[in-house]
Amino acid sequence: MKFTLSWLKEHLETESTLDEIVEVLTDLGLEVEGVEDRAARLADFTIGKVVKAEKHPDADKLKVCQVETGEGETQIICGAPNAREGITVVIARPGVYVPGIDTTIGVGKIRGIESFGMMCSEREMELSEEHDGIIELPSGEVGGRFVDWLAQNDPAKVDPVIEIAITPNRPDALGVRGIARDLAARGLGTLKPQEIAAVPGQFASPIGVSIDENALEDCPLFCGRVIRGVKNGPSPQWLQDKLTAIGLRPISALVDITNFFTFDQNRPLHVFDADKVTGDLRVHRAAGGETLEALDEKTYRFEPGMLVISDANGPESIAGIMGGEETGCTGETVNVFLESAYWNPVRIALTGRALKVHSDARYRFERGVDPAFTPEGLEAATAMILELCGGEASEVVTAGKVPDTSRAYRLNAKRVESLVGMEISESAQRQTLTKLGFRLDGDMAHVPSWRPDVLGEADLVEEVARMASLTRLQGKPMPRLSDGVPAPVMTPAQLRERAARRTTAALGYNECVTYSFIDEAAAKLFGGGDDGTMLANPISRDLSHMRPSLLPGLLRAAARNQARGAGNMALFEVGATFHGGEPEEQSLSVAGVLIGQTGDKDVHGAARPVDLYDAKADCEAVLAAIGAPAKVQILRGGEGWWHPGRHGRICLGPKKTLAVFGELHPKVLSALDVKGPAVGFVIWPAEVPMARNASVSRPALELNDLQAVERDFAFVVDAGVEALTLLNAAQGADKALIDEVRVFDEFIGGSLGEGKKSLAITVRLQPRDSTLKDADIEAVSAKIVEKVAKATGGTLRG
Numbered sequence: 001m002k003f004t005l006s007w008l009k010e011h012l013e014t015e016s017t018l019d020e021i022v023e024v025l026t027d028l029g030l031e032v033e034g035v036e037d038r039a040a041r042l043a044d045f046t047i048g049k050v051v052k053a054e055k056h057p058d059a060d061k062l063k064v065c066q067v068e069t070g071e072g073e074t075q076i077i078c079g080a081p082n083a084r085e086g087i088t089v090v091i092a093r094p095g096v097y098v099p100g101i102d103t104t105i106g107v108g109k110i111r112g113i114e115s116f117g118m119m120c121s122e123r124e125m126e127l128s129e130e131h132d133g134i135i136e137l138p139s140g141e142v143g144g145r146f147v148d149w150l151a152q153n154d155p156a157k158v159d160p161v162i163e164i165a166i167t168p169n170r171p172d173a174l175g176v177r178g179i180a181r182d183l184a185a186r187g188l189g190t191l192k193p194q195e196i197a198a199v200p201g202q203f204a205s206p207i208g209v210s211i212d213e214n215a216l217e218d219c220p221l222f223c224g225r226v227i228r229g230v231k232n233g234p235s236p237q238w239l240q241d242k243l244t245a246i247g248l249r250p251i252s253a254l255v256d257i258t259n260f261f262t263f264d265q266n267r268p269l270h271v272f273d274a275d276k277v278t279g280d281l282r283v284h285r286a287a288g289g290e291t292l293e294a295l296d297e298k299t300y301r302f303e304p305g306m307l308v309i310s311d312a313n314g315p316e317s318i319a320g321i322m323g324g325e326e327t328g329c330t331g332e333t334v335n336v337f338l339e340s341a342y343w344n345p346v347r348i349a350l351t352g353r354a355l356k357v358h359s360d361a362r363y364r365f366e367r368g369v370d371p372a373f374t375p376e377g378l379e380a381a382t383a384m385i386l387e388l389c390g391g392e393a394s395e396v397v398t399a400g401k402v403p404d405t406s407r408a409y410r411l412n413a414k415r416v417e418s419l420v421g422m423e424i425s426e427s428a429q430r431q432t433l434t435k436l437g438f439r440l441d442g443d444m445a446h447v448p449s450w451r452p453d454v455l456g457e458a459d460l461v462e463e464v465a466r467m468a469s470l471t472r473l474q475g476k477p478m479p480r481l482s483d484g485v486p487a488p489v490m491t492p493a494q495l496r497e498r499a500a501r502r503t504t505a506a507l508g509y510n511e512c513v514t515y516s517f518i519d520e521a522a523a524k525l526f527g528g529g530d531d532g533t534m535l536a537n538p539i540s541r542d543l544s545h546m547r548p549s550l551l552p553g554l555l556r557a558a559a560r561n562q563a564r565g566a567g568n569m570a571l572f573e574v575g576a577t578f579h580g581g582e583p584e585e586q587s588l589s590v591a592g593v594l595i596g597q598t599g600d601k602d603v604h605g606a607a608r609p610v611d612l613y614d615a616k617a618d619c620e621a622v623l624a625a626i627g628a629p630a631k632v633q634i635l636r637g638g639e640g641w642w643h644p645g646r647h648g649r650i651c652l653g654p655k656k657t658l659a660v661f662g663e664l665h666p667k668v669l670s671a672l673d674v675k676g677p678a679v680g681f682v683i684w685p686a687e688v689p690m691a692r693n694a695s696v697s698r699p700a701l702e703l704n705d706l707q708a709v710e711r712d713f714a715f716v717v718d719a720g721v722e723a724l725t726l727l728n729a730a731q732g733a734d735k736a737l738i739d740e741v742r743v744f745d746e747f748i749g750g751s752l753g754e755g756k757k758s759l760a761i762t763v764r765l766q767p768r769d770s771t772l773k774d775a776d777i778e779a780v781s782a783k784i785v786e787k788v789a790k791a792t793g794g795t796l797r798g
């Protein structure tokens with residue numbers, strides 16, 4: 001949002017300096033992104049007088065001028081048609097930078113004759129679009145600075161331009177008056193009163209308006225009037241200067257007036273050439289397939305449900321976004337229909353994104369304008385058109401009504417201190433809210449129609465604190481609730497989250513924080529992308545759905561890093577994932593992704609690629625850090641985005657999955673532009689059982705003085721038997737005595753025959769009460785053989 005200092009002072013009576021205003025704007029949350037000192041750009045231009053002008057001997061359109069300057073008389077070659085003896089001009093001496101042509105002037109020869117400078121036009125100095133000739137000043141002292149002359153005679157052209165960043169929750173600050181209101185509430189001046197009188201209609205409007213019943217939700221109010229007999233020439237210089245200063249190109253009086261109200265009052269308007277409108281204007285939803293050539297000279301095709309304004313011939317405007325070329329105003333326009341309407345922000349945002357069309361009107365309507373100012377904006381614009389363009393206005397025609405945005409919240413003066421920590425008297429709070437436009441009725445504060453962001457008591461506190469300045473906050477220690485050790489403030493779930501984050505980072509992963517929103521295609525790759533997780537008003541089409549997993553965000557981050565030359569990556573994130581639109585359909589997960597090579601060396605001393613066992617080891621380390629049981633099962637059956645033969649589920653039984661690790665499916669990596677292979681893991685901390693009497697301290701160390709015994713077994717089983725089945729069977733032979741079972745060898749072929757394999761396991765026996773005897777070991781061994789044979793059909797290998 002850009003505006004000039006003088007424009008601001010049209011709404012704000014103030015004696016504050018530019019520096020004071022800039023500082024306060026940022027403090028109020030309207031962050032100043034820059035201040036353009038236009039006077040500084042023109043500081044080196046001086047005033048001169050042409051004392052002699054003769055035709056160039058070798059060029060019909062050039063003149064050799066002798067110009068009196070502050071440093072004496074100099075020679076300048078000029079091609080302007082108005083270059084002549086006796087005029088006072090603006091000079092750029094050699095070494096002066098001319099912004100309009102992006103050139104630093106030097107001494108040059110033009111057709112064999114030297115020129116020692118340049119006499120400038122307004123466009124060359126970026127003062128306006130005027131370029132028919134050089135500037136002729138009505139006065140001015142030779143050698144004086146041109147910027148000083150402007151400051152006295154045309155200060156608008158050197159007025160400082162302020163640019164502020166507007167957050168989405170402050171649409172009222174998209175108008176200069178809204179900014180002035182904030183400054184006045186802070187105490188930097190007084191907001192000037194604004195009186196808008198209704199313009200009486202002289203005749204009935206020949207153009208009527210209507211809103212289809214199914215479009216009333218998207219356009220609650222549409223009003224306008226015909227103004228006939230206008231003269232649509234160039235707008236006055238003061239209006240052109242305003243628009244030029246903020247980067248807009250003056251077009252014509254009618255268009256410039258609508259642009260003025262867009263930035264002055266945050267009230268976008270549109271003017272139709274009434275003679276090009278056939279019949280009445282109708283607001284309705286598009287059926288789909290209709291087309292319109294808009295004012296940007298592009299043709300747009302409407303999708304079903306998009307909002308359009310049509311006449312008897314079809315669509316004439318993209319409602320709330322951009323008018324059509326066919327009914328646009330030109331220099332020949334004599335009769336216009338001035339439109340002022342209120343549009344649903346969500347509908348405008350959806351249509352604008354779908355059509356990929358940008359305009360100042362869309363920018364404002366999709367953030368929210370003041371609905372109550374809709375008819376007042378029409379009256380104010382009508383008065384300006386009659387003043388600048390002449391003509392006479394019809395009666396106002398209206399469809400719909402001003403939507404009811406009235407709401408009130410209780411003002412509790414004590415909440416400022418409890419929520420923010422600032423002590424502000426109740427009278428000061430009430431005075432602040434009154435200056436901001438709130439209506440106070442007892443302890444109830446009625447919200448003004450231009451503040452759609454105020455939706456509760458806490459927002460009232462925010463407004464009071466913002467106006468008082470959060471720089472007044474002082475750090476204070478929290479009061480101790482007791483003399484002893486304070487109770488823990490973090491829940492077990494929060495402690496787990498912190499442990500998971502710290503452990504993963506300690507393993508060498510870099511933490512990412514990605515959007516909770518992803519595009520529909522990526523969401524569908526990971527089991528999401530349904531209507532339950534679709535956003536009603538997404539930031540963009542690429543962020544349309546809530547994420548079903550953390551993996552797509554991590555993989556997209558990996559792809560961006562790969563595009564910039566990064567090869568080896570270890571990324572992780574801790575955050576929420578969503579499987580529906582209800583609160584209970586949200587869960588916390590921990591995800592990590594490994595790509596490239598590890599720091600470990602193989603037997604030949606070379607770095608090796610990461611594999612699923614790296615992901616498994618890291619996943620188990622994080623699970624151990626958050627208190628997962630040591631004895632778990634690793635099963636198949638992961639989701640379709642995992643490689644079918646290179647992943648595993650870490651489970652407590654077949655139905656309770658704690659985590660999944662493995663290699664990502666190649667089709668998923670290809671869809672997300674990741675150069676694989678890539679491995680990763682996902683952990684769901686809420687699925688890990690919470691230990692009884694859970695604490696942040698480590699469990700007691702268990703030591704056993706009795707010697708453990710290990711025995712090896714090799715079983716011949718069918719080739720299709722899973723090692724896990726065999727391990728579980730062996731473990732179940734004596735759960736009290738058997739401490740660990742692990743596979744150490746697999747053999748296929750040879751004398752075993754086809755369809756058979758040998759699995760060798762080590763069983764660790766840990767006595768608890770007394771040293772094991774041979775008979776005890778043999779008894780356990782027999783049970784192991786029996787259990788394995790029953791579970792797998794295997795036999796001991798001879």
